[in-house]
Amino acid sequence: MRIGILQTGHAPDALRAExxxxxxxxxxxxxxxxxxxxxxxxxxxEFPASPHDAGGWLITGSRHGVYEDHPFIPPLEGFIRAAVDAAVPVVGICFGHQIIARALGGQVEKFVGGWSVGACDYRIEGRPFRLNAWHQDQVIRPPDGAETIGSNDFCAHAALIYGDRAFSVQSHPEFDSGFIAGLMQTRGxxxxxxxxxxxxxxxxxxxxxxDAMAARIARFFTERR
Structure with a gap:
C-alpha cells in the first residue's frame, strides 16, 4: 500500500544529519x-493531483500554526476535505491532527495552559500510551463527527477519530528521545x-x-472501508 506523506514543515537543519x-x-x-x-x-x-494518488495520506508536524496565514494551508484544508469525501484514509500528527480538525470545522488555538514537551502519558482508546510531545497549539473544539478517543489532564483532545475516514494524534510517535533532546537545544x-x-x-x-501507535496507524490505513 502506498502512503503519501504530506510534509508541512522540516526538522531543524542542525538535527537532520543525524x-x-x-x-x-x-x-x-x-x-x-x-x-x-x-x-x-x-x-x-507541492500537492498531489488527486486524493486517489495514494492509498492513504499522512500529514506531518510543523512549526507553523494552522490558523496562520501561509499559502499552503487553504489548499491543504481543501485536499483533506476531498480525501475524506473520497474515503481515502487520512492520518494526522500534531500539526496534522490540528489541520484535519480545522479543515472539517473544528477550532484550534494557542493553548492558554502553555507547552507540552517530552514524554507524556495519555489514555487512548482505553489503554495507557506514553508518547513524546512538542506543542503549544491544541484542538479546543473538535468538528462535528469527530470522536475524542485520547486525552490527558493537559490535552483534552489528544486523539480524534472520524469514523473510518481520518485518525489523528496530538503527540509525536515519530520523535525519539534523541530528537526531543535536540529540539530542546535548537528550538526550546x-x-x-x-x-x-x-x-x-x-x-x-x-x-x-x-511502536504500539505505529501499529494502530497501520491498522487504520489498512482496515476495510
Whole structure:
C-alpha cells in the first residue's frame, strides 16, 4: 500500500544529519507494516493531483500554526476535505491532527495552559500510551463527527477519530528521545519555559509506546472501508 506523506514543515537543519527530516522519521516508524511512501512537500506548494494518488495520506508536524496565514494551508484544508469525501484514509500528527480538525470545522488555538514537551502519558482508546510531545497549539473544539478517543489532564483532545475516514494524534510517535533532546537545544531555549525543559530532560530515558501507535496507524490505513 502506498502512503503519501504530506510534509508541512522540516526538522531543524542542525538535527537532520543525524535524524533525517520528518518523512524519514515516519518511514522508520512505519517500517515493516507493508507500506511504501511518496512525499509531497506541501509547505512548498507541492500537492498531489488527486486524493486517489495514494492509498492513504499522512500529514506531518510543523512549526507553523494552522490558523496562520501561509499559502499552503487553504489548499491543504481543501485536499483533506476531498480525501475524506473520497474515503481515502487520512492520518494526522500534531500539526496534522490540528489541520484535519480545522479543515472539517473544528477550532484550534494557542493553548492558554502553555507547552507540552517530552514524554507524556495519555489514555487512548482505553489503554495507557506514553508518547513524546512538542506543542503549544491544541484542538479546543473538535468538528462535528469527530470522536475524542485520547486525552490527558493537559490535552483534552489528544486523539480524534472520524469514523473510518481520518485518525489523528496530538503527540509525536515519530520523535525519539534523541530528537526531543535536540529540539530542546535548537528550538526550546527562550521559547519553552525552563522548568518544562528540565522536566522533559528528566523523562528522556523513559520508554515510549511509539511502536504500539505505529501499529494502530497501520491498522487504520489498512482496515476495510
Amino acid at each position: 535524524h533525517g527530516d520528518y518523512p524519514d522519521m515516519f518511514t522508520r516508524l512505519l517500517a515493516g507494516q507493508g507500506f511504501d511512501f511518496v512525499t509531497h512537500d506541501v509547505e512548498a506548494m 531555549a527562550g521559547l519553552v519555559p525552563d522548568d518544562l525543559l528540565d522536566a522533559a530532560r528528566a523523562r528522556l530515558d523513559l520508554p515510549t509506546d511509539s
